[in-house]
Amino acid sequence: MRLFYRYQDLAPQLVPLDYTSCPDVKVPYELIGTMPELKDNPFRQRIAQVFSQDGDGHMTLDNFLDMFSVMSEMAPRDLKAYYAFKIYDFNDDNYICAWDLEQTVTRLTRGELSAEEVSLVCEKVLDEADSDHDGRLSLEDFQSMILRSPDFLSTFHIRI
């Protein structure tokens, strides 16, 4: 936790050292996004949004701590899966629909896939993981899918 304090101080210069006196300071997303841990992540914006209080990407220390506690290696996998779901749920409707998937794929590939390929991939993903055939992934679908993945735990964490 002390380390986190330090990072909080490192990332933005506008945070006072005595944090407890003014707990409502927010670090703008521009600074969060340039952290070396996040700056190459295609989902950095989503991460910041998910963990920030009101979804604008500006984070208080609490949110910041939250983010890294979820992303730490010690976090339980269900928690990770839950937040991963939120990260991939671009429009915050608690379902991963085709649009969310398109967003995910285009961000992952930096737009190198053609539109047909993207839509094909989305279709396939929905095809595979959508256990109730409602055309989108609910959290249950997502969890059952992602927890079976061999790589998820090893890749879904950030180290600082």
Add this chain to the structure above:
Amino acid sequence: MKPSKASQRYRSIRRNTNQHYLYQDSLLLGNSDDSFNADETGDSNDPEQIFQNIQFQKDLMANIRCRPWTMGQKLRALRRAKQIVLKFEGRLTRTRGYQAAGAELWRKLARLACNFAVIFIPWEMRIKKIESHFGSGVASYFIFLRWLFGINIVLTVMTGAFIVIPELIAGQPFGSTVSKTIPQEQVMSAQDLDTIWSLGGYLQYSVLFYGYYGRERRIGRAGYRLPLAYFLVGMAVFAYSFIILLKKMAKNSRTSLASASNENYTFCWRVFCAWDYLIGNPEAAESKTAAIVNSIREAILEEQEKKKSKNMAVTICLRIIANILVLLSLAGSIYLIYFVVDRSQKLEQSKKELTLWEKNEVSVVVSLVTMLAPSAFDLIAALEMYHPRTTLRFQLARVLVLYLGNLYSLIIALLDKVNSMNTEEGATKNTTSHWIDPPTFFATRTAPEGGQWPTPGSGMGLRRNSTSTWVLGETSILTSTMPYTKANKTVLYTQGPQGQCWETYVGQEMLKLSVIDMLFTVASILLIDFFRGLFVRYLSDYWCWDLESKFPEYGEFKIAENVLHLVYNQGMIWMGAFFSPCLPAFNVLKLIGLMYLRSWAVLTCNVPHQQVFRASRSNNFYLAMLLFMLFLCMLPTIFAIVHYKPSLNCGPFSGQEKIYDIVSETIENDLPAWFHSVVGHISSPVVILPAVLLLFMLIYYLQSIARSLKLSNQQLRMQIQNARSEDKKKVAQMVEGKFIFKMQILATCSEVTFKALPLSAARIQTHEESTKRLPKDSDLLSQLSSVHMVTAQNNGNVVNFDSLSNNSIRLETVTKSLPQSPGQRHRAPCSPLPGESRSRPEEDINRYPHDPSASTGSLQKNRSCTSVTQIQSINHVRSEPLSRKDFQPISRLLHEPGVSALMTHGHRPHAPRHYIVNEHASRKKTHPIFWPERHFKIDALGEVVELYPRNVRQYKSWAPHQPRCPQLSEEEDMLRRDFVQWPVAPRSLTDLPQAFYVDDRSESDTRGPELQPRIYYKSGDDGFEDQFNRPPFVHKKPCSRNVQYPQHPLKPRVKAKFEPSFTESDSVSAASSSDQQNSSTDQHLQVMPRQGKFPRSAGQLGRRKAKSRQALPADLNDLVCSNV
């Protein structure tokens, strides 16, 4: 606690709990708010309850990390829970408090110790740094390296503690025995560099090798049995390696949770698990992106390939050729090694002085082959055109085979050399050999014959000398079995007596191989990676092409190959460890060096490999390879131990027939007689055969159990899937079924046409929504269904209805009573959850009247059941009371979330979480939703009741967009007829809404700015109502519509459309003009959120999603336009 705060807390807790339903593993979450409430209400005196409370709070504290709350909430909850626990715990017992404090202290200490221990994990920081730059794949190599390092440390400690150190301390000192002194003719050169280099000289006569160890059965004062220890440690090395490997593999497979069992999530994993969140390096990120793109493309290709049958003749040919090539190169490499060993042997015989190259020829060639062949395989693999992962697997398998082949051919060649020298030299030497008594052998070991084989100081010479001697010794014994048995005296050939043992020779070879391998690794890292990196980086500016992206590029870090190399290296260690006890120690040093060098090289001049090599699964893959290697490396050693006779004059086992005789000898001599007999019995076939049988049976039994478990596992999974899908189906049926399905039956015929024309369909839908309203109402009127009246009256709106019905506008009352009934019910229960459960049956009740209405209005086949319309209509019913019934603003406010909750619950009633989550959204959502509804209502009333001509014109104006125009007109006819039948006074009807809206306005004004838009709609509608009342404006309205229809739902256009309407309504109703001006912007704002939000709810019905998507914008546009 203040009520406001309490309610706020309650809310936040609610949210938590609701989120928690999502989160499957959260424990006891359902009653968390109960408990919070319970302790809020006051401390009860029931100790049992207190205890439970405390327990619960403790659970909460323990699991708080697992909950997806924000940190603030967590802290608050934790603090509160701790407070409660402290407060109440004191009341129960005091000792428990101490216990808790002690536990707390202990936990802190343990944590501190944990943090402290991390410092001592070797290279932790380094690995983490690499991991954060290159992702977990590359890091897995280093973790594997570290793990190997750990194993080697243990091996080193084992050999060091039980063999080397006792020998050094208690064994006979250097030079005291013949096997520990350097032959005189070699002393001169023993310190030369090239002697040392080839591990001769002093090194040969040191603890490094087997030959140095004494053969005394006990050494030192304590009587340490060194030979026994040597043998047992040699075996223990293998046993330990096996055990630790299997343990690690089991652990790994447990963590990976048998994930490889079903492969049906390839695309999902490729999308959702593709990104390695650890990557923090732009280059790595780039290559990762490329890798992801590749993998997705591959998956697509694969998918496409699955579908079409492929003509593979060429590929198969190519693959056959490639395999032949690979086999050839494998055979070539094996032959090369064999040839080199053979050649070195011949060279030794023909030449006395050997050059440096000749001495190290074998190991250099082996290292070169191991270095170059993988790249050759890589090239060959490009021919085959396999899927990259298959390619990788093939590549790994080939490389592994190559390494194994190399090691095997080397060791076989060595042993073969030993044998061949045995025969030929034995023949020559037998003549010159002379026999010496064993006792005198030790006495007269002054190396009289050393000069006979002048091999001054060179390692090769020594080796040759030693082997030849050993061979000679053996042959002499073999050939002289007669004197041996007859004279009963051991005869030894003492030519070149010192350290001539094949064990040392093998050990030397292995150590040399290891050293050379290390050198080659270093050289390759420096040359291939470092200098290439330097070259590419600094010369790319002056080169004719882009060095960084075209030919030389930066070196890739090939994880798989590197791991294989480590495995190979470890295999060498295992193979040689018995003959050279210090090999593990050397390997430890080597691994340390490799660690630093590699990590440096990776960080400075490598880019990650393009191909994705699965990190976690590969861990077990590495281990499996290692296990394979271990087994195969153990075989030759065991073979040598069992098959060959130990050297006669060196090493701990000299003088024994077989190496393992030491065990039986110890058992015979040093252990009590009963133990000996027990061992004898155990090792008799009477025991062993049944034991083997038992083992087989056990294996078979376990295997069958595993199979059945797998089967049951599969069945369980199937069951889960079935249950889930059934659940969802049921839910879907509950929500949609009663309402939609009947509609669907009616709509089946029209659905086809609507699928073809989604845009026009949407328009028709919106409009017919309005028209449908009327038949429904009228139908209800015709039925005069008392049910609705009753329900309405039950809801306490009697006064209202009475006043309305006094006006004899029954149409109005019925339409109102119908929608009100759900609304009233919602209002009555304050908490939304019970409200939801209760209102659903009502909804059903409400549906039934709808159905006949629909059936009468079955002309409106446009209930084509796109989800948009369904949801809309649901919303209509719900929101109608909101807009219509404006009597109690407060209750409406309460009601509003209830509506939204219902809306969402209606679709997934078993998931209460939506409620709070969507609360904000629903606020926004309800406005735009009942606004169109409002429009329909008014429109419908206004149009149909009053303005037939307008209605007709309107439909006609739509004609170009609607192929179903005649049907509509039919419908209209129906409507008209209906209305003709009913004696409805248009005048009073229009009066009524006006009265309503006046009421509305006054009330909504008090409601505050948050609900402004709603005011607008009402006032706007009011304005329209006024318009409709006056003939001149009636004509304007369709005109404006006609203008709008061809346009598409773009915001600016919508805006533009508002302008004329403003002027219109201004002219008509000046009272509402200011409101409109304000709210027009509001409307804009809300059009957008709606656009965003609507697909969400619409998307719930997935299959028609695309359709509804298309329909939506048009629909929206329509709504906007028509409202104007």
